[in-house]
Amino acid sequence: MSGIVGDGTVADGVDDDSSATEPVIDLAGVTFGYAATPVVDDISLRIDPGEYVAVVGPNGSGKSTLMQLALGLRRPDDGTARLFGELAHRFDDGDRIGFVAQQASAAKDMPITVREVVEMGRYPHVGFGRLGRGDREIVEDALETVGMAALSDRRIANLSGGQRQRAFIARALAGEADLLVLDEPTVGVDAESVAAFYDLLESLHEEGITVVLIEHDIGAVTDHADRVVCLNRTVQFDGPTAEFVESDAMRRAFGTAAALAGDSR
Amino acid sequence: MTGTLRFAVLQAGPLDALLAPVYWFLSLWSEFMFWVAAGTGLELLQYQFMHRAILVGLCIGVMAPLVGTFLVHRQLALIGDALAHTAFAGVAVGLFLNAVLELGVSPYLTAVVVSVLAALAIELISEVTDAYNDVSMAIVLSTGFALGTTLISINAGGLAVGINQYLFGNLSTVSAENAAILLVLFLVIVATVAVTRNQLLYVTFDETAAEVSGIPVDWYNRVLVMLTALVVVGAMQIMGVILVAAMLVVPVAAATQISRSFSESLLVSVVLAELAVILGIGASYYGGATAGGVIVLVAVAIYVTAVVVGKLQTALGEKRHAEVDSIGAADTDGGSAD
Numbered sequence: 193m194s195g196i197v198g199d200g201t202v203a204d205g206v207d208d209d210s211s212a213t214e215p216v217i218d219l220a221g222v223t224f225g226y227a228a229t230p231v232v233d234d235i236s237l238r239i240d241p242g243e244y245v246a247v248v249g250p251n252g253s254g255k256s257t258l259m260q261l262a263l264g265l266r267r268p269d270d271g272t273a274r275l276f277g278e279l280a281h282r283f284d285d286g287d288r289i290g291f292v293a294q295q296a297s298a299a300k301d302m303p304i305t306v307r308e309v310v311e312m313g314r315y316p317h318v319g320f321g322r323l324g325r326g327d328r329e330i331v332e333d334a335l336e337t338v339g340m341a342a343l344s345d346r347r348i349a350n351l352s353g354g355q356r357q358r359a360f361i362a363r364a365l366a367g368e369a370d371l372l373v374l375d376e377p378t379v380g381v382d383a384e385s386v387a388a389f390y391d392l393l394e395s396l397h398e399e400g401i402t403v404v405l406i407e408h409d410i411g412a413v414t415d416h417a418d419r420v421v422c423l424n425r426t427v428q429f430d431g432p433t434a435e436f437v438e439s440d441a442m443r444r445a446f447g448t449a450a451a452l453a454g455d456s457r
Numbered sequence: 458m459t460g461t462l463r464f465a466v467l468q469a470g471p472l473d474a475l476l477a478p479v480y481w482f483l484s485l486w487s488e489f490m491f492w493v494a495a496g497t498g499l500e501l502l503q504y505q506f507m508h509r510a511i512l513v514g515l516c517i518g519v520m521a522p523l524v525g526t527f528l529v530h531r532q533l534a535l536i537g538d539a540l541a542h543t544a545f546a547g548v549a550v551g552l553f554l555n556a557v558l559e560l561g562v563s564p565y566l567t568a569v570v571v572s573v574l575a576a577l578a579i580e581l582i583s584e585v586t587d588a589y590n591d592v593s594m595a596i597v598l599s600t601g602f603a604l605g606t607t608l609i610s611i612n613a614g615g616l617a618v619g620i621n622q623y624l625f626g627n628l629s630t631v632s633a634e635n636a637a638i639l640l641v642l643f644l645v646i647v648a649t650v651a652v653t654r655n656q657l658l659y660v661t662f663d664e665t666a667a668e669v670s671g672i673p674v675d676w677y678n679r680v681l682v683m684l685t686a687l688v689v690v691g692a693m694q695i696m697g698v699i700l701v702a703a704m705l706v707v708p709v710a711a712a713t714q715i716s717r718s719f720s721e722s723l724l725v726s727v728v729l730a731e732l733a734v735i736l737g738i739g740a741s742y743y744g745g746a747t748a749g750g751v752i753v754l755v756a757v758a759i760y761v762t763a764v765v766v767g768k769l770q771t772a773l774g775e776k777r778h779a780e781v782d783s784i785g786a787a788d789t790d791g792g793s794a795d
Contacts, residue, residue, distance in 0.1 A: 263669050286671025298663040302530035303713050303722040312662070315655045316670045347717045360666075367670065 213240045214277050216371050216402050217262050221271035224261055231257045233426050234271070241370070244393075244403045246417035246433075248410055253424040255406045259375055262404075263289065276370075287316040290364020292357065292374040300348050306359045307344040310334055313366030334365040338392060354385020361392060372396065375406045390416050479637040486512055501742045509636040510628040510695060510748070514734040516643040517692040517704055522712070522726035523650050524684045525705035527661045529713070536579065536682065537702035539594045540572050540689045543601030545698040547571030547690070548623045549608035556612045564623070565638050568690045575601065576682035584675055602698075626697030626749035628738065635694055642691040646684055657681060658719060696749040703753040704730060711760040714767035729759050 217239040223230050232254040239245050249255050260266045261273050264280030273280040276288060290313070313334065314327040323331075335341045338358040348356060357377050364372050374393075378386045394416060397403045407413045413420060413433075420436040422429035428444055429436055487508045494502035501507050528534055550571055551564030575597055582593050609620055622630045650657065659667040660677045668674045685705070692701045712726035737752030744751070 265665065265668060284671045286669060289669050291666045291669040293663070293665055298666075299530050299661060301713075302662065302719070303716040304662060304719040305717060308658075308719050309662070312655075312659050312666075312670075315659055316672070318655070320652050320655075345717070363666075373669075 215240050215274070216243075216276060217404065218274040218277075219258075219262060219271065220274075222258075222261055222268045222273055223270040224257060224266060224268050230269070230425065232261065232423075235423075235427055236271075237262075237421060237427065237430070239402065239404060241402050242397075242400055244397045244405075244416070244418045245421060246405045246407055246413035246419070247421045247423055248407050248413055249423035249428075251408065255408075255423055256375055258423060259373060259404075259406050263291070263373060287367050288370045290361075290367050290369030290372045292360045292364060292372070292377050294376045294379050298360075300356065302349075304348050305345050306340055306348060306351070306362075307331065307335065309348055309359050310340075310344075310362045310366050313363040313368075316367060330368070331366050334362040337365055338362040352385065353381040354389060357381060357385075357389060358392065361389075361396075365396070369401070371402045371404065373404045373406075376408055377405075378407075378409065378412065386412065476634075476637045476641070479640050480633065482640065483509065483512070483633060483636055501739065506629050506631060507742070509631045509633065511735075511738060513631050513636055513639050513691075513695055514738050514748075514752075515731065516639055517688075517695060518708075518731035518734040519727050520643055520646045520688050521692055521704035522708045522730045523723065524646065524681070524688045525709040526712075526723055526726055527657050527681055528685060529706055529709040530661050534702070534706045535591070535594055536576075537685055537689055537705040539579065539598040539601070540576055540682075540686045541693065541698045541701045542598045542605070543575035544568040544572040544686070544690050544693055544701075545623060546575075546601040546604040546608070548693075549605035553608045553612060563634055563638060565635055565690060565694070568693065569638075569642070569687065572686035572690055573683050576686040577679060580679050580682045584678075622697075623693065624697050624699060625747050626693065626695045626700070628695060628741070628748045631694050639691045639694065642687045646687055646691075649680065649684060653677065653680065696752065697747075700749045700753050703756060704733075707753065707756040707760050708733065711756070711763035714760075714763040715770065729763070730756070733759055 215238045217237065219235055219237040222232060222235045222237075224232050235258065247255050247258065257266070261268055262275065262280060264273065264275060264283050267273075267281045275283040276285065278285075310331050311323060311327075314323055314331065318324070318327060332341070335344050338361050340355065340358050340362055343351065343355060348359060351359070360377075361372075372393075378389060381389065390412060393403055393405070403417075405413065405417060414437055417433055419431065420429065420433050421427060422436065424444075429439060487505055490502050490508040490511070493499070502511075525534075525537070528536060545568075547568030547570060548564040551562055551567030554560050554567065555562065555564070579594065579597055586593075621627070656667075656672050656677050657680075659670070659672055660674050660681075664674055688705065689701050692704055696704055708726045708730035709722075711729050712722045716722035716725050733752050733756035737755045738748055740746070740755070741748040741751040
């Protein structure tokens with residue numbers, strides 16, 4: 193629990209007063225490694241409500257690890273990770289977060305309908321109880337929003353990749369999440385659906401949801417996100433998307449990775 | 458049935474006091490079965506041991522697929538097999554203690570304890586190593602079986618005779634006490650699944666998302682493996698150690714072929730399992746075969762049928778789906794389902 197005396201870590205009082213905007217995600221000097229070498233090294237990052245942030249970086253740059261740290265699925269070796277002002281690994285208000293992973297992660301071969309998947313978004317709200325009328329209405333609304341109402345009784349295994357990811361977005365919406373975290377959501381989704389998918393994200397962002405998008409595909413990101421965080425073990429770039437496109441951070445990050453892959457260390 | 462009751466009272470211990478309402482239910486059930494026998498003239502319903510066997514079978518038909526559904530879709534089908542073999546070790550421990558210390562406990566109770574402990578061990582190992590791995594499962598499986606055979610052979614004599622009933626199951630050896638134990642296990646299992654269905658489903662379908670949403674995934678994994686241990690011990694009486702895992706897997710696999718929704722698959726797997734149990738018990742009685750084996754064969758036949766039906770469904774449904782797809786693609790904001 194303790195031992196998180198990172199460099200210049202902000203003290204606990206921070207969450208109460210500083211009224212205006214409490215950051216949704218607040219990483220301070222976060223370091224984590226599976227073995228001796230850190231996968232992410234001394235990362236400080238603050239994401240405020242309403243932002244649309246893309247986290248990019250080459251394969252193995254620590255994107256997914258950083259996401260797991262930010263969501264409290266892993267605990268940092270050093271530094272602090274806060275979610276809505278609480279230490280991430282102790283954060284238990286799970287209904288504030290909607291999570292959409294790479295498609296491969298879900299057991300999509302099991303018999304389950306789109307509606308049943310979306311209903312999972314309500315589970316954190318009902319605990320051991322059953323879904324009530326209000327919950328069902330929220331589920332229908334979410335299905336409607338992502339344009340899956342007509343397919344709601346279809347088995348998830350029989351959907352295309354794009355439709356399936358829309359179902360997962362609907363699940364996050366049904367949870368009434370303030371924060372939507374997507375980990376390479378468009379891997380294995382056909383190009384046409386990808387465009388529709390980003391349009392959907394865009395409109396959700398306009399409604400005020402904080403979007404954090406972890407992506408390998410830089411092209412998709414630069415078209416949509418307001419802010420880009422380029423990662424390769426450390427933060428290589430953090431700023432507005434337009435600046436990112438002009439800077440050479442992208443080449444540095446991805447180029448470095450290629451070089452590293454060459455001489456195997 | 459009064460015979461059953463008197464037997465129970467003679468054996469009276471603290472356990473029997475707790476089980477009194479269950480024995481009462483067993484006698485009611487037996488009376489009902491006699492009534493059915495009188496109405497239908499079915500020979501196999503005239504014996505009290507068959508009444509208990511059928512009741513135990515019906516309970517297995519509910520609880521095995523209920524828990525098995527969560528296991529199969531997590532690719533954990535093998536864990537039932539591993540736990541069945543540790544349950545065998547538990548039976549051996551019970552027989553050994555009875556022989557050495559004359560404790561007089563039911564071997565099924567020691568089996569419950571040992572296999573629940575083994576279940577927790579498997580789960581904790583997987584939490585530490587971050588993956589369920591076949592190797593540790595295989596080690597637990599063979600350790601359980603080795604321990605069982607060793608203990609039994611040490612004080613062989615009379616014990617070796619009784620071992621077949623645990624390996625292959627037996628309809629005629631379901632005592633009132635064992636039936637009562639099973640009914641208690643049944644209630645615990647069904648109640649637990651009923652309460653935690655949503656959480657188990659979320660963890661099964663998408664573990665990471667479940668964890669992000671605040672569900673303590675590790676705890677539900679522990680609950681699930683412990684439930685599996687209980688099912689295995691309960692079903693072992695009829696199915697036997699070697700075939701017990703089939704009831705966790707085969708009806709679920711069949712239901713997966715023909716169901717669309719999760720709720721439907723739960724229901725269908727229970728119905729198919731009951732069908733296998735009833736047909737299997739009937740066929741084994743009249744054919745003079747071991748019930749466990751016949752039940753599994755019937756279940757597999759049902760599975761094969763389900764695969765064929767599933768393929769036909771898909772073939773027939775493809776056209777209809779294609780139409781819905783075109784609606785879906787052309788933006789569905791008007792596609793009102795409500």
